[in-house]
Amino acid sequence: MIAKHDTDIHAVENKQEGFAGIFTRYLWTAEDGCPNFAMRMMEFKAQGYTSYHFHQEEHEFYILEGEAAYVDAEGNETKLKVGDTLYVHPDEPHQIKNAGNTVMKLL
16 A cells, blocks of 8 residues: 655646646656556646647546536537536547636646
8 A cells, every 4th residue: 555645746837738827746657556547636727728639548537626617529618616527538629727716626
């Protein structure tokens, strides 16, 4: 068993093209011995967002704090609140935005 606290993990700014105001804490990765899955906590500053993108792996999101907006493949925007979860299929185009004026956190 391995235990960590999220505040012990350095938040790394995401500087990928199309991303703004996002910091990621890589909670569990292959480097920790996790061969199949990873867990990240993403912190979006007010007005922060990901690019509109897709990838091979699915995503499971859980909103921890703040207000999020999910943009789907058709460009529809869905508001999400604390406690909401979201499943994004592999290769499904999507974008996540901070829809509020405070920090938004998700797993």
